[in-house]
Amino acid sequence: MKPSELQHKIKSEHGRWLCNNEFSVKVTGAKHFPQRSMFGRVAEIKVVIRDRTGIEAAHFKMAAMPNCYSALISGDNWVNPLYRRKGIATYLHKFKKTIAEASRAGIMICTTVYFNDPQRALLKKTGWANLADFTSPITHKVLCVYTKVLAPSHQKGPEDEVARLRQEHVHSTLAIYHRFAQVQWALKSIKSVKDPLSLVRSAQALLADAMKDLRSITKGEL
Numbered sequence: 001m002k003p004s005e006l007q008h009k010i011k012s013e014h015g016r017w018l019c020n021n022e023f024s025v026k027v028t029g030a031k032h033f034p035q036r037s038m039f040g041r042v043a044e045i046k047v048v049i050r051d052r053t054g055i056e057a058a059h060f061k062m063a064a065m066p067n068c069y070s071a072l073i074s075g076d077n078w079v080n081p082l083y084r085r086k087g088i089a090t091y092l093h094k095f096k097k098t099i100a101e102a103s104r105a106g107i108m109i110c111t112t113v114y115f116n117d118p119q120r121a122l123l124k125k126t127g128w129a130n131l132a133d134f135t136s137p138i139t140h141k142v143l144c145v146y147t148k149v150l151a152p153s154h155q156k157g158p159e160d161e162v163a164r165l166r167q168e169h170v171h172s173t174l175a176i177y178h179r180f181a182q183v184q185w186a187l188k189s190i191k192s193v194k195d196p197l198s199l200v201r202s203a204q205a206l207l208a209d210a211m212k213d214l215r216s217i218t219k220g221e222l
């Protein structure tokens with residue numbers, strides 16, 4: 001997508017919020033997003049929000065992860081001190097989601113320094129997950145990695161179902177073995193009981209049940 005198209009999309013989805021706050025939005029950067037620029041650098045876009053007097057009220061950047069355009073890296077999140085604590089950063093999170101969805105990304109990633117309480121509180125509020133913390137070998141500061149999954153994995157569903165069916169199959173098979181063991185025990189005891197006929201009948205009934213179970217497991221193929 002072109003930055004102008006992203007700008008149009010933000011305006012069409014969030015125009016009311018922009019209008020109510022008398023803000024304008026401008027998206028600049030790579031010709032197409034997400035896309036690698038020449039020289040192998042990963043293209044990024046910058047979103048700038050200005051108030052009606054032209055003062056920059058907020059900005060942020062988004063870049064595609066090298067070799068995986070399905071992941072977007074969000075950074076340079078900034079709100080002008082004049083406008084802080086008015087819910088702007090919280091709302092800009094919606095812009096990010098619009099951009100991510102328009103560029104068909106399934107996850108957003110960002111980092112922040114551990115001591116940045118406002119940013120960490122903001123990330124928590126907007127549903128980002130703190131994936132990992134590490135000490136930067138460059139700055140020696142503790143950095144926190146956050147992610148926001150936009151397209152949850154549906155792979156697990158069928159896998160879970162297969163696991164459930166497998167478990168069910170194990171239980172049914174065990175139940176059938178148990179029934180056959182009962183039949184075997186019944187047949188073995190025939191000689192030592194007074195009424196062998198009734199024992200044979202109950203063994204037959206047990207066998208019939210076991211066969212019914214087997215048929216339901218094999219869906220009538222037996």
Ligand SMILES: CC(C)(COP(=O)(O)OP(=O)(O)OC[C@H]1O[C@@H](n2cnc3c(N)ncnc32)[C@H](O)[C@@H]1OP(=O)(O)O)[C@@H](O)C(=O)NCCC(=O)NCCS
Pocket residue numbers: 076077078079080083084085086087088089090091111112113116117118119121122123125
């Ligand atoms: C972090 C920053 C972007 C937040 O912008 P904002 O528009 O003021 O944030 P919001 O008004 O949407 O606040 C969202 C939540 O963040 C938290 N928060 C924001 N400012 C805070 C502060 N000064 N102290 C504690 N929590 C704060 C709160 O949980 C708040 O929710 P609440 O108002 O319901 O309590 C802004 O403070 C900023 O630009 N900081 C400097 C740049 C920076 O550190 N950027 C991050 C780089 S990783």
